[in-house]
Amino acid sequence: MKLFLNCWVVGSDPETAFFVEIEENTYVSQLKDLIKEKRAPHLNHVAASDLQLWQVSIPSDDLEKELENINLAGYTKLPSGKKLAAFFTNVEDDRLHVIAKAPVIQTAPVLSPTPLLSLNCFVLGGTHNQNFIVDIAENKYVSHLKDMIKEKRAPHLNHVAASDLQLWQVSIPVDDLEKEIENTDFARLTELPPSKELSALFTNVERGRLQVIVDTPLLSLNCFLLGDDSDRTFTVKIQKNEPVSLLRDLIKEKQAPHLNHVAASDLHLWNVSFPIDDLPSKKPPTLGPKMRSEKFMSAIFRSRLDTNCVHVVIRAMTKGAPLRGPPPSAYMAPVVSTDELAAKRERFLKKRKAEAPSAGGNPDPFLKAQLAADGNILCNRPHGYASTLPISLLHPVFGDFVEDAKDYVPTPDDAKFLLAFVQAMANIYTNERSRQQEIHTIFHEHKIDINGTSIGPYTTDGDLSFGRFRLLIAEFKNEVGSKGAEPFFQAILYFLEATRILATQHLNSVLPCILVLVFGPYVAFAGAAWTDRPVVQMLSPAIPCHYHNTDIEMEGMLRQSGFASA
Incomplete structure (x- = not known):
């Protein structure tokens, strides 16, 4: 409320x-x-x-x-x-x-300049003459030093978050730097903690010596070659600022001589998070397209990796020889028993905790939940997190929507409703509630009640229900640039909470629902249903209602899509 x-x-x-x-x-x-x-x-x-x-x-x-x-x-x-x-x-x-x-802001007294530290730094992986100086106030923290190192070494460190850099304090003569670093035992060095003030660490900075060694973090990726025995996973270590093309080379090298007959470019890779313990009984799935050669590790592996999972699935594209196993299929959706489906739905619901849609629908928390292993909703946000099947194959209502959007012939009453709806949508409102109430009134006047109802502690902006089943959920935003949750994400989370209990009680149903997204003068439609988790797909583009009255094509698009949902 x-x-x-x-x-x-x-x-x-x-x-x-x-x-x-x-x-x-x-x-x-x-x-x-x-x-x-x-x-x-x-x-x-x-x-x-x-x-x-x-x-x-x-x-x-x-x-x-x-x-x-x-x-x-x-x-x-x-x-x-x-x-x-x-x-x-x-x-x-x-x-x-x-x-x-508001608190009273005190004018700070003028302080004398803070003494600077001139720290000689070196990034591992570079040549011995690539050390550099960072000038930084001694009352700054190690986290600030990381920021300055990243800036100083741009563009070489552009693909690494400053917070991911590892720093060690040393005192090594710069005259023979390459040999000295080779002989350095990093296990005996203490990594500099981000929250430590530099003045407490660097009390005596000597000229002609190296003070800081920098390392970009390594990823330890658990890999599995399709068709191999389930106990033959292997680990590849690679820096986050390296591309997928290098990962292919490392995999080929790691798996010699088994992959000697395959060019590294013919290795197809998929990013997954699949329990290693499940390999004997299941094939690791893939979501979305292959890992592209030019992509950097940091763009693909953005969250902490689960060491008990496979992170990369590999298919070797051999010529003239049979494959050792089937490739991951973008259209493979095996039929499972109701017991297995119940277990999968329960596992998903346990992973994707309940949260207020108005909070969880903001991009940051929604992305974090999507990136969690086994916790993503298949809505193609981010790209690739999509269902293997089009939603029209999950329930006839979605196929009917698509067909009606092409062929529906409106009645005179439909035309009156459309005119009132378009005028109300194109108007400007000072707040979301005013827009919502005006649209509700128009629907009510045409004998369609889409009033908001409660889903536990949460209340929708509007929905159509049959008993406990939501057939349609509407989400309103006052304008495109309005603050708050993204309407698509928020509507998805309302669907999730509306079906959280039903999903494990009605295993023979996909619990179909139409999502109506209203943001400013735009309206869009999506379909939502359940497989082993929620699946959401757009059924229409975002249609503007402030089109010119001579734009027959735009009016037709709105008319067909709008009445297809009715």
């Missing part, structure tokens, strides 16, 4: 009080973020976490008089870690609900 909170910042004119729209199950800390954003640039100098908030209930009629000598000690201070629902159980209209206070 959404809250509409009237807020005021201490020190500002009472007439500048403003409303913030926010979900009641979010935290006070998130309200602080919205207040800071709403009052930009006036609060640009203040961290959102430093704002202090009080819950009040003051009539809006005479705010200036009420706020003139207000004593905040008599009101409830809102702690950042608490949910808003604990405080705002009855939000009354025409009242002020929240007072925000």
Whole structure:
């Protein structure tokens, strides 16, 4: 449920009080973020976490008089870690609900310049004459030094995150650097911790000596050659800033003489996360296209690797000889028993924990959940995380949608509805709720009720249900650039939460659902269903409703897609 909170910042004119729209199950800390954003640039100098908030209930009629000598000690201070629902159980209209206070910024005294350290550094893998100097304030931290090293060695370190660099403190003469580094026992050296201040580490920096050795992290990739015995996995070590083409060379070298007859370029690789223990009974699956030669390891392996999983599946493309095993197929979807399907759905649901769609639908948390092993939803975000089968083969309703979008003949009532819908969509609204209510009203007037309903602690923007089954879920955003969750991701998570219990109770159903995405004047349609996890595919492009009234083609596209979902 959404809250509409009237807020005021201490020190500002009472007439500048403003409303913030926010979900009641979010935290006070998130309200602080919205207040800071709403009052930009006036609060640009203040961290959102430093704002202090009080819950009040003051009539809006005479705010200036009420706020003139207000004593905040008599009101409830809102702690950042608490949910808003604990405080705002009855939000009354025409009242002020929240007072925000920014801390007083003290002018810092003028300090004397901080002494600089001149550190002689060397990146492993380079030649002996490629050492370089980094000048850095001694009160900086090792993490700052990593940032400067990455910047200094651009473009050679462009594909490595500064935080992934490993640094060791040494004291080696630069005259014979190559030999000295060769004889260095890194096991005896202590890696520099990111949070340590440099002044505590480099108390005596001598000229003519190397102070820091830098290493880019190595990936240890568990590999499996299709057709091999299940116990013949092997490990390849490669730096994150190396391309897939080098990984092919290393695999061929590692598997000599078995791959001597195959060119490295004929090795096809797929990035997977497949339990090694499952190799005796199952073939490792692949999602999406092969690993491309020019891609860097850092772009493919972005999260911590599970050492108990296969990370790379290999197929050797031999000429004139039979393959040792079948390739991963983009169209292989074996039929499984209901017991196995139940186990797979339960495993997925255990991995993909419940979270508020309005929070989990933001790009960062959604991406992290997608990259987790066995926790991804097959929606082709990111690219390649897609179902092996088109969704139209999972349930007839999706095929019917596609056909109706081409062939449906609207009635006169449909034409009236379309005109009202287009006008409402093209209008500009000050907030998401206003757009949502206007669209709901139009649907209601045409005997289609898509009011929001509760899914546990979450509430949809609108849906059509039959008992516990959601047949359609609508997600609204006020405009394309509106803040908050991405509508496609948020609608997917509403579908997941709506079917979380049903998925393990109705194993013979794919639980089909149409997703309607409304963002500003655009509307798009997607289909959602279950296999061993949710599968979501777009059924239409994003269709603009602010097209010119002479654009018959655009109107036809909207008319056909819109009524196909009805």
